[in-house]
Amino acid sequence: MTDKISSRKGYIAAEFLNSTHRISGEVNLRNQPLVDTLNDTISTFVTGENIYISPIEEPATFIAQYPTGKLRKETISMVVVPREEDGLARHTIYHNATTQPITYNIFAVLPGFEVHGGVRLTAMLDVDNMLMQSIDRFITIYRATATVVNRPEVQFSGGAILLNRQQVTLFCIDKAAST
Amino acid sequence: MARVLVIDDDSGLLQMVKLMLERAGHQSILAEGGEAGIKAALTQAPDLAIIDLMMPGISGYDVTRQLRANSITARLPILILTARSQPMDKQMALNVGATAFMSKPVSSQELTGRIAELLNGTLPSPIPATVPPAVDPASSPTANSMGKPTTPNSTPPPTSFAQTSGRRLPIGADIAQMPPGATPTAAAPPALKLPNKPLPVTAVLSLRNGGGGTTVAINLAFLLRRTFDRISLIDLSTFGGNIGSYLHLPLRASWADLLTLGDTLDARAISAALTAHPQQGIGVLGSPSTPPSRSLSADATVSLLTTLAMGFQQIVVDINTLTPASIATLLVAHSVLCVVGDDLAAVQANSSLAQTLQSVGVNPQQVRIIVNRSRLEVGMSTAAISSALGLPIAAELPYDVNQLQAVRRGVPTVVMASESAFALALQQLSRTFVTA
Numbered sequence: 104m105t106d107k108i109s110s111r112k113g114y115i116a117a118e119f120l121n122s123t124h125r126i127s128g129e130v131n132l133r134n135q136p137l138v139d140t141l142n143d144t145i146s147t148f149v150t151g152e153n154i155y156i157s158p159i160e161e162p163a164t165f166i167a168q169y170p171t172g173k174l175r176k177e178t179i180s181m182v183v184v185p186r187e188e189d190g191l192a193r194h195t196i197y198h199n200a201t202t203q204p205i206t207y208n209i210f211a212v213l214p215g216f217e218v219h220g221g222v223r224l225t226a227m228l229d230v231d232n233m234l235m236q237s238i239d240r241f242i243t244i245y246r247a248t249a250t251v252v253n254r255p256e257v258q259f260s261g262g263a264i265l266l267n268r269q270q271v272t273l274f275c276i277d278k279a280a281s282t
Numbered sequence: 283m284a285r286v287l288v289i290d291d292d293s294g295l296l297q298m299v300k301l302m303l304e305r306a307g308h309q310s311i312l313a314e315g316g317e318a319g320i321k322a323a324l325t326q327a328p329d330l331a332i333i334d335l336m337m338p339g340i341s342g343y344d345v346t347r348q349l350r351a352n353s354i355t356a357r358l359p360i361l362i363l364t365a366r367s368q369p370m371d372k373q374m375a376l377n378v379g380a381t382a383f384m385s386k387p388v389s390s391q392e393l394t395g396r397i398a399e400l401l402n403g404t405l406p407s408p409i410p411a412t413v414p415p416a417v418d419p420a421s422s423p424t425a426n427s428m429g430k431p432t433t434p435n436s437t438p439p440p441t442s443f444a445q446t447s448g449r450r451l452p453i454g455a456d457i458a459q460m461p462p463g464a465t466p467t468a469a470a471p472p473a474l475k476l477p478n479k480p481l482p483v484t485a486v487l488s489l490r491n492g493g494g495g496t497t498v499a500i501n502l503a504f505l506l507r508r509t510f511d512r513i514s515l516i517d518l519s520t521f522g523g524n525i526g527s528y529l530h531l532p533l534r535a536s537w538a539d540l541l542t543l544g545d546t547l548d549a550r551a552i553s554a555a556l557t558a559h560p561q562q563g564i565g566v567l568g569s570p571s572t573p574p575s576r577s578l579s580a581d582a583t584v585s586l587l588t589t590l591a592m593g594f595q596q597i598v599v600d601i602n603t604l605t606p607a608s609i610a611t612l613l614v615a616h617s618v619l620c621v622v623g624d625d626l627a628a629v630q631a632n633s634s635l636a637q638t639l640q641s642v643g644v645n646p647q648q649v650r651i652i653v654n655r656s657r658l659e660v661g662m663s664t665a666a667i668s669s670a671l672g673l674p675i676a677a678e679l680p681y682d683v684n685q686l687q688a689v690r691r692g693v694p695t696v697v698m699a700s701e702s703a704f705a706l707a708l709q710q711l712s713r714t715f716v717t718a
Binding site: 109110116118127162163165258260 | 298363387
């Protein structure tokens with residue numbers, strides 16, 4: 104028996120955010136990291152279970168609940184996950200095992216949000232590659248915080264936030280402030 | 283060891299938390315979903331509740347709100363354990379009344395550590411000690427009125443009981459419940475430590491089965507509930523009391539379950555023995571279904587009532603025998619209502635009532651004789667009953683056709699037919715003798 108109380112076995116609890124809603128739910132991982140599920144181009148939707156919906160400006164209020172729901176990947180601005188390891192893609196896990204990544208602070212703007220956090224880059228993965236050449240829809244920002252622009256007191260933090268690259272308006276990286 | 287209620291819609295998680303709690307030496311009460319959780323919290327007297335936020339039907343926020351709104355669980359430590367981990371979630375949980383907040387994933391050590399903190403730091407007593415606002419401020423008595431002897435306007439209390447010497451105690455088989463050779467006076471230990479002033483206890487004494495004492499006790503408790511948030515109803519019958527069956531309420535424990543605890547009862551044990559009435563929240567302690575080996579001691583009874591009085595604003599005790607426990611109750615009560623039927627047998631059975639009460643040291647100022655006309659047939663007149671008993675009659679409760687239906691439905695008459703003659707008469711009695 105695991106000694107951690109977390110989501111159901113094989114599932115991950117995540118927060119799906121866009122400019123209007125906060126959607127909490129669980130995703131069946133089917134033996135692959137969440138970010139890989141989100142980046143799987145074969146499916147347009149990702150299935151969430153135990154879906155709880157809140158307005159983004161009243162994020163602690165439940166306005167609806169459903170046992171299951173389909174989320175259209177391209178309309179999700181970001182996904183907040185509790186732990187850093189929840190944001191790792193399979194290839195990242197491999198890279199991290201063979202190379203030493205360097206973490207850089209980033210600042211990103213998406214519709215309705217500002218995001219602070221860190222990206223982990225290696226010799227094989229630079230920022231241009233990550234933003235412009237990668238085919239992945241979602242990129243992982245570690246130890247991240249997303250602030251709702253219209254209500255700066257509303258912030259979502261997690262071990263990682265998976266940003267929808269196609270919704271990024273601005274992406275800044277501070278290479279001098281590496282940690 | 284604490285009793286920890288875990289409310290979550292995920293049965294797998296419930297089992298996992300149960301294992302963690304058991305490893306830490308706690309007892310777990312599992313409730314799958316909000317509704318089951320509220321019911322368990324009200325009926326099983328947990329020491330702490332762990333509540334998930336995201337549950338279908340009633341969310342953890344709403345569960346917390348409802349528990350905080352109920353006097354029984356108003357001070358129950360509540361730990362929110364949720365996958366929603368954002369600061370606004372914690373703030374919301376605390377705003378609705380949670381004591382602490384943890385987000386998943388959480389380790390066993392973290393969880394049990396937090397539970398220990400909550401139990402050690404914020405659980406002085408599972409019995410609520412603060413008094414929330416009364417339902418009806420206009421009719422609510424002041425705090426000063428609690429515990430004072432009542433002085434009715436209409437019927438002056440007797441300054442001493444009429445002497446009916448030479449007559450045997452009219453309690454027949456009831457005396458068999460006492461130790462061999464004991465008298466009621468001997469049953470109360472001479473060293474019994476009584477509180478400095480009467481407790482907010484109304485003892486409803488009916489020394490003859492079928493006299494209606496239990497009916498009066500139940501209805502009085504529910505009537506008091508209109509004014510007070512926290513009412514307790516105790517059945518001190520030696521065994522086979524009817525309070526549970528009259529209310530269709532399965533009682534989780536009886537006073538006999540307190541026998542092993544000695545003479546100083548623990549508030550947590552008392553709280554765990556109480557069954558909360560699901561609609562009214564009245565804390566009920568039943569009588570055992572079979573005769574126990576002994577009665578609750580007088581000291582234990584004083585401890586029980588004193589502890590209950592710390593959390594309950596009014597305590598109604600149903601008494602139909604004289605045991606050390608019931609005598610101790612009569613001695614600490616601020617009001618003793620002696621319920622007498624209007625038939626000849628009932629009056630005869632109570633003919634030595636005054637002598638009996640005097641012999642055990644009950645203050646006559648606190649005793650009121652109530653004639654309960656529980657039959658359709660016209661019984662003895664009030665004057666005749668008073669003459670036979672040698673005591674003034676303080677009030678009469680009329681026959682009420684609703685009573686049988688009330689018992690069938692498990693709903694007290696004062697709730698089912700609040701404007702009935704019986705309900706109105708009991709209301710007047712309560713105002714005059716109990717809450718005055």
